Amino acid sequence: AQSVTQLGSHVSVSEGALVLLRCNYSSSVPPYLFWYVQYPNQGLQLLLKYTTGATLVKGINGFEAEFKKSETSFHLTKPSAHMSDAAEYFCAVSDPGTGGFKTIFGAGTRLFVKA
Amino acid sequence: EAQVTQNPRYLITVTGKKLTVTCSQNMNHEYMSWYRQDPGLGLRQIYYSMNVEVTDKGDVPEGYKVSRKEKRNFPLILESPSPNQTSLYFCASSPRTGEREQFFGPGTRLTVL
Numbered sequence: 001a002q003s004v005t006q007l008g009s010h011v012s013v014s015e016g017a018l019v020l021l022r023c024n025y026s027s028s029v030p031p032y033l034f035w036y037v038q039y040p041n042q043g044l045q046l047l048l049k050y051t052t053g054a055t056l057v058k059g060i061n062g063f064e065a066e067f068k069k070s071e072t073s074f075h076l077t078k079p080s081a082h083m084s085d086a087a088e089y090f091c092a093v094s095d096p097g098t099g100g101f102k103t104i105f106g107a108g109t110r111l112f113v114k115a
Numbered sequence: 116e117a118q119v120t121q122n123p124r125y126l127i128t129v130t131g132k133k134l135t136v137t138c139s140q141n142m143n144h145e146y147m148s149w150y151r152q153d154p155g156l157g158l159r160q161i162y163y164s165m166n167v168e169v170t171d172k173g174d175v176p177e178g179y180k181v182s183r184k185e186k187r188n189f190p191l192i193l194e195s196p197s198p199n200q201t202s203l204y205f206c207a208s209s210p211r212t213g214e215r216e217q218f219f220g221p222g223t224r225l226t227v228l
Binding site for chain 1: 119146148150155156157158159160163165171173174205207209215216217219220221222
């Protein structure tokens with residue numbers, strides 16, 4: 001069975017500092033991988049995704065993530081945090097065997113950005 | 116505007132009173148899904164549908180029903196709600212082909228007393 005682990009339910013960084021949100025997954029086959037962001041009182045929106053091809057993927061708002069098969073990781077980074085990045089971030093995996101439609105989400109990491 | 120809509124956005128009800136949360140998308144997506152979000156647990160998939168009349172269970176289907184009679188609509192039905200179904204519910208849709216990005220609705224906050 002697939003699972004997703006996000007290390008750290010809360011992460012706090014200073015404005016301008018590096019953002020690193022960790023995601024590890026378990027899957028018997030290479031999955032599709034996603035990061036979504038949720039701003040307060042809103043639904044989720046896609047930050048970036050990995051399905052096939054280049055393992056370093058770039059998303060919106062300056063975020064990027066690298067798929068490392070050997071480490072079963074898909075960590076999210078941003079070189080310089082901005083106040084507007086404060087939100088909750090979810091890592092998700094889906095099973096290509098179901099056409100990519102059965103999706104497992106991590107528990108989420110809330111990012112705080114200090115001025 | 117391309118969007119997923121949910122109604123109602125907020126609902127307070129009592130144990131055992133049947134309710135339906137509607138979900139509609141205007142993007143002609145084949146795939147739709149329901150999730151519940153609880154603190155510390157992230158989003159858990161309740162049911163998903165790969166097309167009209169095709170549905171399957173997610174990880175937490177107990178106590179819920181769905182139907183997919185039209186491509187655009189995917190209602191979530193709670194036949195006999197219980198307090199442990201108090202949660203924030205999200206509907207999502209995705210095209211069958213392409214990158215599998217899911218588009219989420221704004222959420223429905225349900226409280227069962």
